[in-house]
Amino acid sequence: MAKNLVQFLIEEQRRNPTDDDLTGLLDDIVIACKKIAYNVNKGGLIGVLGSAGSENVQGETQKKLDVITNDIFIEACEWSGHYAALASEEMDDVHPIPAQYPKGKYLVSFDPLDGSSNIDVNISVGTIFSILRCPKGVTTPTAEDFLQPGTRQICAGYALYGPATMMVLTTGNGVNGFTLDNGVGEFFLTHPNMTVPVDTQEFAINASNQRFWEAPVQRYIDECVKGKSPGGREKNFNMRWVASMVAEVHRILVRGGIFMYPFDTKEAGKAGKLRLLYEANPMSFIIEQAGGLASTGRGRIMELKPTGLHQRVPVILGSKNEVERVVSYHKGT
Numbered sequence: 001m002a003k004n005l006v007q008f009l010i011e012e013q014r015r016n017p018t019d020d021d022l023t024g025l026l027d028d029i030v031i032a033c034k035k036i037a038y039n040v041n042k043g044g045l046i047g048v049l050g051s052a053g054s055e056n057v058q059g060e061t062q063k064k065l066d067v068i069t070n071d072i073f074i075e076a077c078e079w080s081g082h083y084a085a086l087a088s089e090e091m092d093d094v095h096p097i098p099a100q101y102p103k104g105k106y107l108v109s110f111d112p113l114d115g116s117s118n119i120d121v122n123i124s125v126g127t128i129f130s131i132l133r134c135p136k137g138v139t140t141p142t143a144e145d146f147l148q149p150g151t152r153q154i155c156a157g158y159a160l161y162g163p164a165t166m167m168v169l170t171t172g173n174g175v176n177g178f179t180l181d182n183g184v185g186e187f188f189l190t191h192p193n194m195t196v197p198v199d200t201q202e203f204a205i206n207a208s209n210q211r212f213w214e215a216p217v218q219r220y221i222d223e224c225v226k227g228k229s230p231g232g233r234e235k236n237f238n239m240r241w242v243a244s245m246v247a248e249v250h251r252i253l254v255r256g257g258i259f260m261y262p263f264d265t266k267e268a269g270k271a272g273k274l275r276l277l278y279e280a281n282p283m284s285f286i287i288e289q290a291g292g293l294a295s296t297g298r299g300r301i302m303e304l305k306p307t308g309l310h311q312r313v314p315v316i317l318g319s320k321n322e323v324e325r326v327v328s329y330h331k332g333t
């Protein structure tokens with residue numbers, strides 16, 4: 001039988017010794033994701049679908065499951081002594097560790113339910129997380145302590161609640177994917193050493209925003225759409241858009257592709273849609289560890305110095321040769 005996730009982590013830690021208690025840290029998150037999978041999977045049977053009737057800090061209407069999954073994640077991570085504080089897409093401020101629990105050395109930021117517009121229509125959703133070290137000497141972390149570039153992540157991953165529930169993660173030594181065996185209640189290694197093919201013929205972008213894109217992205221997509229016809233490319237392209245970043249990144253890890261939520265002028269003051277700390281950085285770490293690239297179009301996402309907990313950034317990630325092409329179109333703009 002394939003290795004389970006805990007065995008995999010312990011063996012990896014033996015091979016690449018580190019002071020970081022990755023097994024313990026990830027245990028909390030694995031439990032959270034199993035509970036979230038259970039709730040997502042039961043759906044209408046347990047009355048969790050539909051709107052919560054509230055808005056998050058970013059002015060987005062929250063689904064009931066946005067709130068429920070956020071609570072599940074917090075409950076699973078706050079008690080164990082691994083974390084010094086938590087930050088979530090669904091909470092205005094940093095979540096401190098309650099006084100009755102010990103504080104740990106790590107910070108975790110997370111998107112408890114990614115792609116939540118898909119939840120009521122029974123399409124794949126996910127959970128994304130990113131783990132940082134808490135700065136030395138800090139006992140009560142504030143938002144400032146989370147504003148570390150993505151290059152400082154020690155671990156990042158996502159759970160995908162699709163036809164099968166999967167956990168895909170990196171601790172900086174490649175990317176591995178695990179599938180939840182519901183009968184046993186454990187994740188087993190099914191996708192070792194995931195790598196993103198360098199070339200692709202598949203792109204993912206929300207084309208309804210086309211009129212708001214900048215010239216380099218307009219040019220790139222125009223060429224892909226034209227394919228082998230005049231003014232296009234040496235090959236034809238296919239297009240996918242799930243509207244769940246987790247599902248798009250997973251597809252790219254399995255068969256290649258390029259995913260873009262680029263800079264647009266749709267809403268003044270927002271540099272993009274996706275959030276640096278909860279979505280862009282963890283997914284960039286995973287994609288880069290799998291041999292792909294992740295850029296804003298003008299620079300490596302993981303080298304950005306975050307300026308705010310809920311900061312949004314343009315995201316262009318996936319197969320190396322296509323991301324490089326889009327970046328080259330941005331040069332001098």
Ligand code: AHG
Pocket residue numbers: 060089111113114115116117206243244245246261273
């Ligand atoms: P969330 O559900 O956490 O708010 O994230 C949704 C994100 C991302 O998963 C997806 O790629 C994108 O928003 C979809 O946006 P559009 O609805 O604009 O296509």
Ligand code: MN
Pocket residue numbers: 111113114115245279
């Ligand atoms: Mn999201």
Ligand code: MN
Pocket residue numbers: 066089111112113114115116
């Ligand atoms: Mn979300």
